[in-house]
Amino acid sequence: MPYSKEFAGKGGHIDLVKNPDVQNFLNECECLTQPSAEEAKKITEDYVLWEGEGGKLPDYVVASDASPHKEAISGLFPSTQIGYVKNSMIIIEVSEFDNLKPINSNFVDPFKVAELHRSGDPISFTLPGCNVRYKGAETVKDGFRMAVYEQLSDMRTSFTNDKNFNVVGTLLAIDNGEVELERCPACGSQEEFKFKKNEEVQRCAVCEKDAYITDVMRIHEQISDLGDNGSAITRFMNVVEHLIIASFIRMVGYRDPSLLSRMAFIIDGPLAIFGQPAKVHTRLLRLYAKVRKHLVEKGYQPPLIIGIQKTGPAVEHAKALSPYIPIGAFKVIDDEYRHKYIAARSEASTNFGHETYYGQDFIFKTRNGKVFVFGLVYPFSKKMPSIAEDEEALSNSKVRFSREKVEIDLYRPQLTQAMNLITHFELELYENAIVPIALAHRHASISLVPGGKVLDILSKKGMNL
């Protein structure tokens, strides 16, 4: 099944590989190849059978979907672009699942998809792209920074009536009310910005331009005046999707920790932030450690936060290996395994994903023989000691983290919950690329919209939030 279509290739692709220069180049490269039957058997030897089946499921599942759009503005130069990002979140009640007759079809109803994006108001953001200077900013980049701040600090990402739980509120809360930035995002000079509540915009003493609390995410660094800014808009979409879910988790944890402990959150893709905003992953790690502590102190189980990957090298590897993985077995992807079988080492780090990941990946084959790659949040508040001693100590702690992050016992009971949840929803999680749409398709779902109404809607539906 895997590899079937992607590698069939079109004419041009085959010609390129036939080109002698390309051939010579390829001869000098080492690539990971699909394992032989014998290798596959050996690789899967240390997969562990999962014994925890039949545990309790979460009562509610929250999933989100974001999509970027980029468009030229008519009547202007063709390179004049505007970016548009939509984010939809749904919640489904798991107990209703058994009462519903699943629809026996892999077909995702386009009307249902449109409905999900239309129902209520999905959270939407408009950002200046190439050749657009927002509100008279001197550069595209400065205007972009301003637009990002305005939209992440207003009510559109808040699920309550105030701004405590919007994205900016969450950035502040994670850093205990004070977010620091050492360099001016406009002129690059050394500064000491300290952003606090109601002091979220500060002026640079050198260039006298505004610096915004949201600049710490560094999304703007990819923006240029004339280049295609699509990738910055995609980065914005990804990091903001993770932060909106984080804000929602904070809000429920604050309002009703008992309810939060009965919820699961499904994130599309690995628990990681890539590109310029990558550092945000350390903030998410810190936040989820706080949430965990808060719930445990109150006697509740932390919520299940799970990232499900549909594409990428780990998924290709798992699918290729699938016939050899015993039914109901799982494997934690440790760094050695990853570098040996999944992906050639792409960074000189002794800890995979050191700059990007906030969760640990696992491979799991359900009783019905479907394989999944999923991630669980690391059970730590940070990866490194806060005081960096010398290079050697730093390197040692990376090695230590790389070892500690794969200790299975640290992930129970979340691991059991995750595999239960995957088994329960395996059809919808497996067949459709977009999780919330697949869930919304087969189950009664409520679209979560920003603003204070969320709590009303949920309590009206009998979800005692």
Ligand SMILES: [Zn+2]
């Ligand atoms: Zn400056």
